[in-house]
Amino acid sequence: MLTLYTADTPNGQKITIALAELGLPHQVQHLNLSADEQHQPPFSDMSPNHKIPLLVDDGMPIFESGAILIHLADKAGRLLPASGAARSTVLQWLFLQVGSIGPMLGQLWFFRHGAGQGQPNEQALERYGRETMRLLGVFEARLRDTAYLAGDAYTIADIASFPWIRSYHELGVTLADYPALADWVARIEARAAVQRGLASAKP
Template identity: 35%
Template sequence: MIDLHYWPTPNGKKVSIFRMPATVDHAPADGGGPLSVFESGAILFYLAEKTGKFWPQDLRGKYEVTQWVIWQMANQGPKLGEAGHFRRLADREGDQSYAVRRFTDEANRLYGVLNMRLRDRRYLAGDEFTIADIVSYPWTVNWQATGSRHQELKHFKRWFEEVGARPGVQRGLAVGADLSTDNSKLSEEEQARIRKILYNQRALPVPD
């Protein structure tokens, strides 16, 4: 049994699409005690290796997938997250025009990278659906929030629609739907409390 500690953000949905973010595997392959893994990319590698699915193990296929998982973790997720953040909060935090332009342009560039990659292959790592697609897709679902126009990117649009139509992806996206909150229906005080939790945190002191 694997426990999934989860919240319905794009990073959490990477793991729920895989079907099982932190996980605890109570039956790890080494036969030892429970094994915990955190970080969505590491969890996908772990689950793919454990199940033998969505991650080819031949040398070339393995690293074709691996490099795109790392690309997502280092580029797509952080930059699209910043684009959504600054575009969403620009009207309440003073002049954020540079940050909005910077990350909106970067989001557009990264959608272009996906579009270019998909021009001559069905999925990000070739002809097979892999964790490279699983890790990237959840961050494209709310493409409107980053100011992107995916209909102008025909190769990306084809992939986006095909991956989104997969029953396993649809089931994965539905996980945790009951945990989502419509912030517009919350009081200003509650919205402020949530922002304080989510944004501008600093390092906590290390206990003695």
């Protein structure tokens, strides 16, 4: 049995969606991040960075959402090619999410909603807003030419990016200028397994 420790955030939703898509038996343990449960045992003993999500597979803890997605896809033999150029393409788009989409959109969300009371940090909002729009443009250009990020097939690269892009309305941005990206979001959101995964992320 797989055990997922998670919360209802884009990074947590990635894994609940992947588990639903892959049909792997699992149980979910929800952490209350506001109560700092991520810094308390047993979770803190298993996750060196004290961040969700964390997957435990046969007693082996696996942290970092990208590593978890690769592990699950390889375990199930789906959503990630086994080798070659096709696998490399999926991993490139997966790591673009891990290295850019998550951090940049996450910072924009923080400076819009989580930075406390007082004057907004306009410099931070401009910086992260500009980079968010640039990244949306990268995705738009890609999705004009392919149905999914890595090509014709839906993969863990799409699963990784979808929860972050789906949160665009919380970031004060619109997808009006990104029709291919908006279509991609709508198609993924309509998948039954995605809906089950989003529901599973909720405590």
